[in-house]
Amino acid sequence: MSLGVVRLLAALLLVGYAFALFGIVVYRRWMYIRLGKPMERRQGKTKTGIEGKQEFMKQVFGQSKLFKDWRSGCMHVVLFYGFIIVQFGALDLIVKGLAGRGIPWFEAAWFTFTQEVTVGLVLLAILYAAFRRYVEKLQRLKRDFKPSLVVFFIGFLMLSVVFALGFERLHQGMEGSWSAPLSSGLASLFQGISLSGSAVGFEIVWWIHLLILLLFLVYVPQSKHFHILVAPINIWLRRQGSPGRLRTLDLEDENAETFGVDQIEQFSQKQLLDLYACVECGRCTNVCPASNTGKWLSPMHLIVKLRDHLTEKGAAMTSTSPWVPAFALSQGGVHRVDPGVVVQDEFRESKTLVTTIQPTMAAHKEAWRSDEAVAVDSVQLIGDVITEEEIWACTTCRNCEDQCPVDNEHVDKIIDLRRHLVLMQGSMPHDGQRAMQNIERQSNPWGMSRMDRVKWAEEYAAKWIEQGDLLEEQAPQARERGEDPVSLIDLTRRNEIQANRLKRERTERYRVPTVQEHPNFEYLFFVGSMGSYDLRSRKITEALVRLMQEAGVNFAILGNEERNSGDTPRRMGNEMLFQQLCMENVATFEKYGVRKIVTACPHTYNTLKNEYPDFGFTGEVWHHTELLAALIDSGALTPKHEVKERVTYHDSCYLGRYNGTYEAPRRILRAVSGVTLLEMERTRENGMCCGAGGGRMWMEETAGKRVNVARTEQALAVSPTMIGSACPYCLTMLSDGTKQQGVDEQVQTKDVAEILAFAVFGE
Structure with a gap:
């Protein structure tokens, strides 16, 4: 039996054994995955057809998410495509070892050049990967033995290619060539080796190359590098609807032995x-x-x-x-x-x-x-x-x-x-449990009377009516002094109309109607628990109402018929309470024919927009920044007063990452004269959370540093005079952060609606 036949049989046995092991590993891990519950069809708005395929191609072959860190992105793209390209050369090399000559298609100079340049780039990428992990020591990267294996596998695989090609050039007496810069350079270093020595060298390196390839094949599915095979499938099966929609539990299922996951x-x-x-x-x-x-x-x-x-x-x-x-x-x-x-x-x-x-x-x-x-x-x-x-x-x-x-x-x-x-x-943590009990009993986390939910509207109207009376009393004296008092009332009309008529008009202008009182409303203003009860958040509510009244928006509120949206119970795992609140609100929406909703809370916005449709609500949902931006664009609101502030805007997670709204708040701020808009280092889709989501608003932090303080420090790093937000939760956390940092008198925290109200109405 000739040496060539022995080599062929040995190689085939090794390859067969390696592929068998590979198949066993992959099959067994697939068996483990099959232990899970069957995949459900993803409901809601999805990306389908060309759009879905484009997104898949962009992530898998464009490596789009990896470029969120551009240095890692460049390195990984070189490794990804380099490894694919080099496999053609590896195939050619294996054929050379078995048949004595390579694949004819791969004999062209351009192919050799492409292979060697790719090998060089992959080696550089591997060195950079090792540098980031072991010299730069990025905190997010592990530094034990396992992560290093792939560096050695790929690095030695590339070196085996270069050495094999170098020994081949020596054995065949090839001269240096522009198309083979690496192997030609290596061959020149071993000029003194005999023909038999170069043949032995090629044989040894060829077997090393084959063994590394097969070891890598078997190792990959048993390590984190299984992602090479699984990641494209995972991306294909990714969530294509809104990330803000959680899976609904069937609490009526009599066959369910458990809810949630503990196995x-x-x-x-x-x-x-x-x-x-x-x-x-x-x-x-x-x-x-x-x-x-x-x-x-x-x-x-x-x-x-x-x-x-x-x-x-x-x-x-x-x-x-x-x-x-x-x-x-x-x-x-x-x-x-x-x-x-x-x-x-x-x-x-x-x-x-x-x-x-x-x-x-x-x-x-x-x-x-x-x-x-x-x-x-x-x-x-x-x-x-x-x-x-x-x-x-x-x-x-x-x-x-x-x-x-x-x-x-x-x-x-x-x-x-x-x-x-x-x-x-x-x-559940004790303070979170208390919030759940309060929501269950009074439909708000503080346990305040549910009959006080509309109290803010009464106080809002009374405040502006009282201010109008005061301005009316001061107007004659101001006129005698040649002054024009700042008033929300047209002074010319006030001179022409009797005082009682003016008072009725003021009452009507500032009164916030309920859906019962104003059944022909266009927008339902869903105030939410924060906007109804929290004193700081009520200022946002009042600013938004005043702006909508100024713009002539036809809106009404539910008043005491409004219930908590259910976002907090659902994110804290209390699906039963969420579904109860959701169905009560949906029934109320149907009762009054609600078709459009506007809310100032991104958490409420996300729940109404993405989760209520599972329970029958089909209306249109607006965040207040979206509505205000549209009103400015249409000319219904005109920011005519200057607001000289350096404002850095904090992106709410539930408005931004959950629903993709980044520009509307910034359009509003750019429309305000005098505002200098500053961006934090972590902004938009990479903006850091304020720490309030997922029910954390109602639970005390007992470990480490407070999240809101960390985010406040990031905001203060750009030297603002005002931190802007578009979420009552975020505003509360950032306000607390400035107080804890001792800068609350120097740096204000305002909702975008409040800043716009300053610009429209003046101080």
Whole structure:
């Protein structure tokens, strides 16, 4: 039997064995994913047809999300396309080793040049990847042995290509060529090697190249690099509707044994697919407000821990080994969190540190341990894998999902865990539980009387009527002094009409009608609990009402018939209370024929717009910044007074990332003369959360630095005189932040509606 035949048989056996192992690994992990609940059809508005395919191509082949960090993006694009291009050369190299000559199509000079340039670029990209991880030491990147393996695999694979081509040139006596700069240069270094020596060198490097390729093939699906195969599928199956719509639980299902998730197999198959798609790039943790302020939650570790638990439990449930071949890759033991590990608090006394994820990253590295004495059946998903502290630390801002290059959905998993805690165990932080009880009893988180929901409207009308009376009394004296008193009343008309008539007109002008009193309204102003009860937020409500009255908007309110929107209960896992409130509000909308709604709260806006349709509401929903921007564009509102302020605008998560509204608030601010609009370092889709979402508004922060303080520091870094917002939750958190920083007298916090009211009406 000739040497060539032996080489061929040995190579075929190796390739066959490697592909068999690869197939076994992929199939077993698919078995683990199949343990989850069947994927549901995504309802709501979706991207379909050409638009959906374009988005898929943009993310997979354009690497669009990776370019949110342009340096990593460039590096990854080189690796992504470089690896694909080099595989053609690898195929040609394997054929050369087996058949003695390469593929005829690949003998052209342009192909050789393309291969060698690509190899050089990939080597540079690998060096840069190692530099970022081990020299620059980006906090979001892990630095243990496993992440380094792919660097060695790809690096040595590229070197094996260069050495193989170099020895080939020596053996065949090829001269240096412009089309082969790397292999020609290498060949010149080994000019003294004999023909037999170059042949042996080629043989050794050829086998090394083949072994690296096959080892990489087997290793990939058993590591984080499984994302190479899974990520495109995950992106194809991504959520295409609004991220603001949570899955609705069927609470009437008599066959349901549990609600929410407390076993890994209770997640959907798409949610489990997420786990194997994770790249462990740390981008999610890098932007997470909880991770950045010393809380236990790290979105990357949430996914990784769930993935490890799925692999271990899936192996037990299917009686298979997750590691193939087991003798070489078996990791042994079962992972769970060491409850004795804590996140080191480096934030409490800090006055200069803005954000850092280092304490959270270090704690997770130490806490996630494998124990060979523990049986996987004894490991509890909630408690041993994901702690309650992590579950309740989430602000549901979805910045993690916006940054994720493979479209993982972190927040929905956390909400499912919360749902089980609340609906099945009755477990919730005490202050959050108090807010839930108050909403259930009085339809607001403070427990104030539901019959006082409309009180703000009465006080608003009384205030402006009283101010009108005062101006009327002062007008004659002002005229004698040759002054023109600032008034909302046309002074000419006031001279012509009797005082009682004026008072009736003022009463009518400033009265906020209810839907019962004004059934022919166009817009329902859904005030919300913050806008109705919170004294600071009521100023936003009054500014918006005054602007709508000035513009002649035909609107009405529900008054005491309005209920809490249900956003807070739903994000805190109380699906039952949410559905009750939602159905009550929808019934009221149907009763009065509501077709358009405007609200000043992004949380309410998101719930009404994206979640109420599941319960029968089909109306149009506007955020107040969208309506005000439209009124300015139409000329119904004219900002004629100058507001000389340096304003930095904070993007609300539920208005921005959830619903894509970034420009409307900025259009309003740009329309105000005198305003200098400043952008923070983290802005728009990467804007940091204020810390109030996901029910965190009603729960005290006891660990690390307060999220609102961290965000306030980011705002103050651009030296504003005013911080603008378009959310009552955000405004409350930022106002508290300026007070805690001791700058509340120098830096005001205002809603965009309040700033516009200044510009339209003056001080």
